[in-house]
Amino acid sequence: MFFLAFLPLAGYFFWLVLLQNRRQPTVLNGVQDFMFLSVGLLGLFTLGPGRLVIPISVITFWGCSIWLFWMVFYFSIAYLFAQQLMQQIVIYHCPPNVFIPQLVELAKKLDQHARLEGNVLFLPDFGIQCTITGYRWGLVLKATGYEQDNLKWKLLQQNITTVCNSFQNPANKKAILLGFFSSILLLFAVVGFVVHDISVLVNVFLDYWY
Numbered sequence: 709m710f711f712l713a714f715l716p717l718a719g720y721f722f723w724l725v726l727l728q729n730r731r732q733p734t735v736l737n738g739v740q741d742f743m744f745l746s747v748g749l750l751g752l753f754t755l756g757p758g759r760l761v762i763p764i765s766v767i768t769f770w771g772c773s774i775w776l777f778w779m780v781f782y783f784s785i786a787y788l789f790a791q792q793l794m795q796q797i798v799i800y801h802c803p804p805n806v807f808i809p810q811l812v813e814l815a816k817k818l819d820q821h822a823r824l825e826g827n828v829l830f831l832p833d834f835g836i837q838c839t840i841t842g843y844r845w846g847l848v849l850k851a852t853g854y855e856q857d858n859l860k861w862k863l864l865q866q867n868i869t870t871v872c873n874s875f876q877n878p879a880n881k882k883a884i885l886l887g888f889f890s891s892i893l894l895l896f897a898v899v900g901f902v903v904h905d906i907s908v909l910v911n912v913f914l915d916y917w918y
Contacts, residue, residue, distance in 0.1 A: 713755035718891075720748025724800075728845055733802035733872040737865055738793025738850075746786035754779045794858055795851035797838075797865050802846055802872065810871050811840070818867065828852065836860055 723744065727734045736744075754775060799807065811829070815822035819834035827840045829849070836856055838849045849868075851861070 713751040716751035717748045720744065723748075724845070727800040730801060732875050733807070733846070734800040735865060735869045735872055736798045736800070737861070738796030738798065738848075739787075739790040741796075741798040742790040742793050743786065746783065746790070750779060750782055750786075753782045795838075795856055795861050797849040797861070797868060798843060798846060799848070799868065799872065800846040802875070804842075804847060806875070807847065807872075808840065811868070814867055814871055818864070834860060836864060 808824070812822070812824050815824075815829060815831055815834075819831040819836075821833055822829070822831045824830075824840075829836075829838050829840060831837070837852055839852050841848055841850070849864075
């Protein structure tokens with residue numbers, strides 16, 4: 709169980725590597741981005757430290773089904789937290805010096821009074837105000853100032869996706885390091901699980917015959 713806890717995390721790192729090597733930037737909303745991260749950490753909470761809060765008697769009575777219940781429980785909690793990130797847009801693998809001018813041009817098409825002040829983008833007539841910051845090998849646009857319409861955020865995300873599809877980024881060489889790390893983590897998880905299983909079988913065999 710301990711080694712299986714690292715498999716979702718290794719999968720999440722591989723997913724990041726794929727995003728960093730795509731030709732076009734990848735645009736996600738805050739909920740999607742947070743849920744991908746949650747899936748990566750789900751194994752650690754369900755099969756790792758998180759299982760320590762489950763009484764042994766419950767495990768004995770319910771068997772493997774308790775792990776499924778605990779996984780759904782953690783995933784539901786993560787989804788509730790993710791709803792707070794609805795008004796957020798995450799763009800992976802985009803060069804800021806190229807993307808931000810494109811974003812300002814896009815904003816002016818949606819709102820002729822749009823302007824960028826520092827790292828804050830204002831679209832007063834469209835009803836959106838957001839900060840632009842660095843975020844996990846990409847950029848994040850996060851609502852700020854006041855409550856904003858989720859439908860307008862979805863429209864902004866769709867327009868940003870259209871702009872990003874016209875980009876032709878080179879492969880990100882930094883992602884190779886992450887790919888190597890995630891490969892080591894995956895190898896550790898698989899080999900650890902297999903070796904542990906083999907050792908258990910050997911011990912059972914020895915206990916039976918000797």
